[in-house]
Structure formats: structure tokens, C-alpha cells
Amino acid sequence: MKILFFTLSILFANIAISQTHQITKHNGEQLDVNFIKLENDLVYYSLNGSAEEHKITKYAVSQITNKQSSKTEKVSDKIIVDSKSDYKSVTVLSQDKTVGLKQVANFTGVSTKTKGEPPIANQKNTAMRIKTQSASNGYPFVSIVEKGDGKYEAVAYVY
Numbered sequence: 001m002k003i004l005f006f007t008l009s010i011l012f013a014n015i016a017i018s019q020t021h022q023i024t025k026h027n028g029e030q031l032d033v034n035f036i037k038l039e040n041d042l043v044y045y046s047l048n049g050s051a052e053e054h055k056i057t058k059y060a061v062s063q064i065t066n067k068q069s070s071k072t073e074k075v076s077d078k079i080i081v082d083s084k085s086d087y088k089s090v091t092v093l094s095q096d097k098t099v100g101l102k103q104v105a106n107f108t109g110v111s112t113k114t115k116g117e118p119p120i121a122n123q124k125n126t127a128m129r130i131k132t133q134s135a136s137n138g139y140p141f142v143s144i145v146e147k148g149d150g151k152y153e154a155v156a157y158v159y
Contacts, residue, residue, distance in 0.1 A: 021045070022065045023056070025100070026078045027159040035064055041097050043075065056100035059091065059141065060159060078159070079140040087135040092127060093143050093157070101141055101157035107133055111150040130154045 021035035023045065033045040033054075042055045043064070061075040081089050111126040127144060130152075134142045139156035146152050 020067055022067060024062045024065065025056075025060050025159070026062050026076075027060075032067075035066075038075070042099070057093070057097050059093070059097075060100035081135050081138050081140045084132055084136040087128070087132040089140065090131040090134050091141050092131065093141055095143050095145070098141065098143055098155075098157055101159065103155055104139060104158050105137065105156040107142075107154040107156065109152060109154075111146075111152055113150060126152060 021033055023031040023033055023035070023043065025031070031045075033047060036044040036046060036053060038044070038058065041058045043058055043061050044053055044055050046053055058075050059079070062078065063072050063074050065072045079089055079091060080086075107130060109126075109129075111122050113122055114125075123146075130142055130144060134140075134154070134156050137156065139158055141157035143155045143157070144152055145154070
């Protein structure tokens, strides 16, 4: 009888500590996880039976649903880029904020320097040129890495 009660208590305890949230990504994928926090544009979570903390960018996550209360919290809107004119919708992310997005293309080039313009203006012009190129290919996210001698490398991402 003690064994039966012990087995039942372990069974119910395991159910109680199972995944408590469901993350729905913009690409339709759903993850059953234990949600930890949303901080600095990253969603932190752990998988069942693991204490290891994982992270994903908030831009890849559509919503988080609490399974116990059925409460759904919207995390981000899906960015749709159809044409070159949608360049304003392209989001520039730092490398550490691209976790969970799929890398699809690399762009390289040289920043054009106009005589008399401050460096910040050159960076803005380069970012606009990269965003326009990314939008013309239908990529909603881009990460820009500046290299020496005015060169840059940009990586495009999709859901």
C-alpha cells in the first residue's frame, strides 16, 4: 500500500512540474516549455526535465500561452516584407538577438563616404541600402557587422 501511494505521489508530482507554457513561433512551430522571463528582446525558457536555460529572440515568437490558465500573451507581430518599398519594415538586429531565426543570405559591400558628412550619416546610408536590398529579397531581418576599411557584412534572416 505504501508503494502504491508513493507511486501515485511521484506520478502527480511529475505532472505538476511538467511544461507549463506553450511558445508559438511565427513559422507555426509550437514548443512546450517552462517559461522563465522576457528580457532584452529575448525569451528565456527551459525544456521539460532540464534546468538548462534556453533563449530565443522575441521577434521569432508570436505568443506565449499559459497552459494552466489558458491565458495567452502576444509577444510580437509578424513582419511581412513583400517588396523593395517595404524597406522601412526591415528590422536591424544585433547578432545576439537573432537566436531562433533562420539565416538565409549574406551581403557584403563597402560603405560610401561622402566628403564632409559625419560617420553617423554614412552608417545610416549604409543601413538604408542594406535594408532596401533585404526588402527586395523578402527578408524581414538583417544583422550588420562593420569591418575595417569601410567594409561591411550583412546577414539576412527569416522566420
